Amino acid sequence: MFTEVDAIRREPPDRSPFRGRDTLRILAERIGGSPEPSRRPVVRAFLEDIGSFAPGGRLDAVRGHVNGRRDNHLFSLFGASCFPKLSLDCLTREELPADPHLAECYAVEGVPRPDYDAVASPLLFGHLGEHGGIRVGDGVIEPGAAAPTALAESLCGIQRIEAGLHREPVEAARRRLLEFTNRYTDYDPAARDYRYVPFPAEVKERLGV
Structure with missing residues (x-):
């Protein structure tokens, strides 16, 4: 073949x-x-x-x-x-086992466009990294002891903002969503676009793809 x-x-x-x-x-x-x-x-x-x-x-x-x-x-x-x-x-390809709830909240698409699917994976990556949910070293991602807590905090943070959609003006809710997202991602205000997370880019460079 x-x-x-x-x-x-x-x-x-x-x-x-x-x-x-x-x-x-x-x-x-x-x-x-x-x-x-x-x-x-x-x-x-x-x-x-x-x-x-x-x-x-x-x-x-x-x-x-x-x-x-x-x-x-x-x-x-x-x-x-x-x-x-x-x-x-x-x-x-080899299909990896995944928790069904994680597979439903965690988008894996990584295209660099500022929409939900494009930003969800680097957002979660950044949030988990900052709160001890994952560790990156020697080209390997390892789950941290705080992974369950970090995941719960990420979900709660998004839910708190989304709950305000029914009470706040649209622009206020939009600003809070963007502030939360941009805290854990690499947003370029000049280009008005999101940069790739460094780790996957480094892996791609080592693989020559």
Whole structure:
């Protein structure tokens, strides 16, 4: 599987027209003519997606395959600027056990845009670090003894602010939410954007991605 995908990657299309119809047609022909990848369910889902892809669309069949947990494979065309070494790639993944309540409050998306999903993970990371919930050393994150208390404090702090939404003017509640968020994140007021948490950026640099 990986050998054949690597062979297809040797003549990758230019990254700029990744969503172009001609680029996707050529990729579909290459992948469909490769015996091992073409028989994999995740690859067939990818081919289904790019066969009907339109500007602004999403890879719904691939997403459905991954969310359905049929296997541990991910196959897609990656064009994110933060991972320039990824293009057409086949990845394997391991699902880690997680507390269901933590998995529902803790967004893992790390895109640097000032919306809830983008900021939630560095916010929690910063809050836990400041209050003894996690320790970072030698490239490893370890839970601290105060993790349960720090998580509870984070939740209570947000709930106190949200409770004021029914009593305070919108701007006052918005200011308190931003003050709480910016205390534990790295906000650049000049760019009006949030910077990445240093630790994941350092890990990405060491991995060369």
